[in-house]
Amino acid sequence: MNAERTRIEVAVAFAVYQTYTYVVPEEMQPLVRPGKRVLVPFGSRQITGYVIGFPAGDPEVEDLKPVSDILDDTPIFPEEMIPFFRWVADYYIHPIGDVICDALPGGINPAEYATYERPEFIDGELAAGDDRLGPLEKRIVAVLEQGPARAAAISKKLDADVTHSTLQKLERQGWIHKKKQLHHARTRHKTRRYAVLSRNPSHPSTWENLSEPKIRILEHLSENGETAVDRLKQIVPTAANHVRDLCGKGLLAVTEKPVYRDPFGEAVEPDTPPKLTGEQQRVINEVAGAMNEGFAAFLLAGVTGSGKTEVYMQLAAAAIEKGRTVLVLVPEIALISEIERRFRARFGECVAVLHSGLSAGERFDQWMRIARGQSPIAIGARSAIFAPFARPGLLIVDEEHDTSYKQEGRLHYNARDLAVVRAKQADGVALLGSATPSIQSVNNVASGKFRELNLTRRIHKQSLPEVHIEDLRNHKDVRGTGRFITATLHRAVKETLARGEQVLLFLNRRGFASYPVCASCGAPQKCRHCDITLTLHKKANIYKCHMCGYFRAAVSACDTCGAKSIKQLGLGTEKLEAAVQEMFPEARTARMDKDTTSRKGALIKILKDLRNGEIDILVGTQMVAKGHDFPNITLVGIICADLSLSFPDFRAGEMTFQVLAQVSGRAGRGTSPGRVILQTYNPEHFSIVSAQQQDFMRFYKEESRFRKALKYPPYARMVQIKLAGKQKESVTGHAQELGRLCQQLTRGENERCRQVQVLGPIEAPLARIAGRHRWQILLKAPTAAALQQFVRRLMAENPAAFSGREVHTAVDVDPFFMM
Structure with a gap:
């Protein structure tokens, strides 16, 4: 018996914060390794657990339950990732078993x-x-x-x-x-059946009594060797039945082999690295030099079109040359196809992709390619931060400012921040890139945590686009489409189309009408399950809730008075597209938003058509603002720049500046100069002015002044406690009691707990979503350590407050979604 492997530390895929020790039966001990899944008894149930170590100390096993089964032949994640999982669980105050479960491909655990x-x-x-x-x-x-x-x-x-x-x-x-x-698990290795002649086949002279299809199968295998059974069907349509009979006669053997599910689309032509600008070369030299020095974190601030992606690829090549692996994060699936295509053109088939747009089987195959060391480069959205690299050498976070890196599911993590943590634990390099860096990252540069790099010019020395502000207050009396497509923008679109160039119109709101109201009683048409108005989607002929997905027919009567006359107020990309088609009937118009890109392959087709000049005007939401490079777009029209300014969120100004600067950067990336028409009701707001001047430092200085005065991140740390439940009275009472417990803790003897400021409890701005009433409490403190200790003590002393069935209570460390 191997004394070291008689007991294992297991993190169970269940909402418990501690790990458990199990005894390993003797016959399983040679097979057990950290990173493998095991089936273990837990109470009266059998659940999945993850081996994360071997407990030290006396190997007494009498009171321990035995492992029921080992589920993996090889580890599903490397042992080197276990400290990372422990860090995530500790920092985000989340059960470690759930952390690992959320990190792994879905559907692989038996239940x-x-x-x-x-x-x-x-x-x-x-x-x-x-x-x-x-x-x-x-x-x-x-x-x-x-x-x-x-x-x-x-x-x-x-x-x-x-x-x-x-x-x-x-x-x-x-x-x-x-x-x-x-x-059993829904997701597993895909296999393919292969037929081969048995090792001691009978002589062909003994095949006389066999049917003609069977003889044809045997002859094919004799000439060509092992062949997939589905390929044999091309020779004999009923091959499967004949193969079964031939196996029974001992003439054939059938084996199963794993098959790789390829998630990539069409093949790409190999490329050659272009000549670098002086700025690009200096950035590459500094980052590549740091790869030999242990951990380093860089913030790359590069204007739109400055060639950040080429810098990423050159650094990836340098990391691979040093024997290290590379992880590239992009904020949304919409961007993965573009950057994946460029990386595959440079590095070939050694690139893996990880994102939720893949099927469960495709994601599992990509995960295992990385785990087996077959793919030294992985590209993905936020969940790819958990890619099973043992010691990643280079972690790149493109568009690092983007709020999409924040996960709002069960585990509230920020993939951008975790990239820096993984780099530090692996003695690697973290490179965060953006044209509009986050306030957080710029503050990390100022405090010495990050090193700053800059790309101040576009690669072909094009000038940044000229930005013209159009004051919508001067058009308040205009009726019809002129309210949102002003005469200035209309004229600019007409001139751009006449030159054979492309136009991008940006409106960060999808649907046709975002505020339908009853013409009889004036009541807005609201979702039955959320405190939000429905949005008309005219093509689908439905009213739809963008929070919970509830929908009803567009011919529905008013919920309040029963009248059938509904006024379609408000604006969305679908209405904008219809107006553009009416104004410019000769132009080829397309729309890019969640509605038009939900089908597999739809997004790639839009991007390909735009690249090939088959689209003249593209209407889109923020999906069009991030990272895309289309040289023939010379005009960007921002329909209403103020939509996010009114959000009850301290980051509203930052988000507005970033999206405006990013979408403006889509113009003029080719040989022709670009132009931006920015329509706004707040032309004097510093976020709007800074975006017009494309001056990030001006915005940073102004925004920082507000954040410091109000003690908001990055000048303080925050935790949000979210409460939700179906019964309004229960949620209200639970929130008020939890708020009282928080205030009580701030008056205690613990020094760190007294540093915490409690805001709330208060009803959430969106007070009801999907039938669940919502309250929240905000906790602020000068340091993360003070908040961590406060929340842990609050949970330890009041466990019932965080485990009730009627009211769900969640802890969100470094929250983003304040609604």
């Missing part, structure tokens, strides 16, 4: 679930006549006559809320039985 069935000796009439059962309980027993069902299925069939306590009561009384089943 245990319960089904309910009716015993054979129980019939519906017996239950119906028993006065001890209530009406719902009798219906539950009756519906199980159709066969076993899970709790959710019973609720759906009865159209009623069937609670677990009701099912447990029926089980105790003997009316129903609960049966536990292990459901």
Whole structure:
């Protein structure tokens, strides 16, 4: 027996903060390794766990439960990632098992679930006549006559809320039985069946009694060797049946081999590195030189069109030459196809991609390619920060300012910040690039945490676009499309099209009409489940909620008075596209937003058509503002620059400046000069003026003054406690009680806890989403350590406040979404 491997430390995929120790049966000990998944007993259940180490100390195993099974032949993540997982769990105050589960490709863990069935000796009439059962309980027993069902299925069939306590009561009384089943993983290796002649095949002279199709299969295998069974179907359509018979006769052997699911589209032509500008070469020399010196973090501030992507590729080549791996993060899936195409043209098939747009199987295959060391370069959106590299040497975060790097799911992490952490743990280099760096990153430069690099000129020495501000207050009395496509913008579009150049019109709001109101009573048409108005999507002929996805037919009557006359107020990209098509009927117009790019391949087609000159005017949301390079776009029209300025969020000015500067940077990247028409109701606002002048430092100095005065990040640290539940009174009471506990903790003896400022509790700006009422508490402190200690103590002393069934309570460290 290997004493070191008799016990393992396991992080279970469950909402518990500690890890557990299990004993390893002797026959499994040679197979157990950190990074593998195991099936372990947990209470009365069997759940997935992750081996993260071997406990030190006395190998006493009498009181420990044994591992049920080892699920992997090879580790699914490298042992070197375990300190990273521990850091993430500690900093974001999240169960480590859930951290690992969220990091891995979805659908790979087996799951245990319960089904309910009716015993054979129980019939519906017996239950119906028993006065001890209530009406719902009798219906539950009756519906199980159709066969076993899970709790959710019973609720759906009865159209009623069937609670677990009701099912447990029926089980105790003997009316129903609960049966536990292990459901295998949905995602696994894809395999392909191959046929080959057996090692001792009979002589062809003995094939006489075989049918002609069988003989043709044997002859093909004799001449060509091992062949996939689905390929044999091209020779004999019924090959599968014949192969089975031939195997039974001992003439063939069939094996299964893993098949790689290729997520890439069309092949790309190899490229050659272009000649670098002096600025690019200086940046590459400094970063490449730091690769031999251990950890370093750089902020690359480069104007739009300055060649940051080429810098990334040259540095990736330098890292690979040194035997290190490379991770490239981009903020959205929309950008991955562009940067992936350029990296594949330079590095070939050694590039892997990781993002939620892949199928579960494709993502699993890409993950395993990285884990096996077959892909030294990985490109992906925020979830790719967990790519299974042992010691990544270069971590690149493109458009580092983008809020899309913040995950708003169960684990509230920021991939940009984690890239710096991974680089530090691996003695690697983190390179954060942007034309409009975040206030946080610029402050890290000022404090000496990051080193600053600059690209101040476009690669072909083009000038930055001229930005003209159009004051929409001067058009308030205009009717029709002139309210949002001013005469200045209309004239500029007409002139641009006449020169054979392309136009980009930006409006960060999708749909046709964003504020439908009843013409009779004036009531806005709201979502049934959220405190937000519905948006008309004219092409789909529905009203849709952009928060929860609820929709109803566009011919629906007013919820308040029943009238059918609805005024379609407000503006979205669909209405803008329709107006543009009416104004410029000869122009080829396309729209790029979430609605038009949801189908697989749709986004790539739009980008390809734009690149090939088959689109004259592109209408889009912020998807068009990030990272795309289209040399023939010479005019950018910003329809309304003020949409994000009114958000109840201290970052509203920063987000507005960044998106305006980014979308302006799409103009004039080719040989022709660019021009931007920026329409706004707030032409004097410093965010608008700074975007017009493309002067980040002016914006930074002004914004920093406000942040320092109000003690907002990066000059303080924040944690947001989010509360949500279906019953408004329960959520309100829970929030107020938790707020009282927070205030009580600030008055205690602990020095760090007294540093914390409690804001709230208060109802969230969006007070109801998806039928759940929402409250929030903001905690501010000078240091992250003070907040960490405060929240941990709050959770330890009041565990019931964070584990209630009626009210869900979540902790968001360094929050972004304040709505």
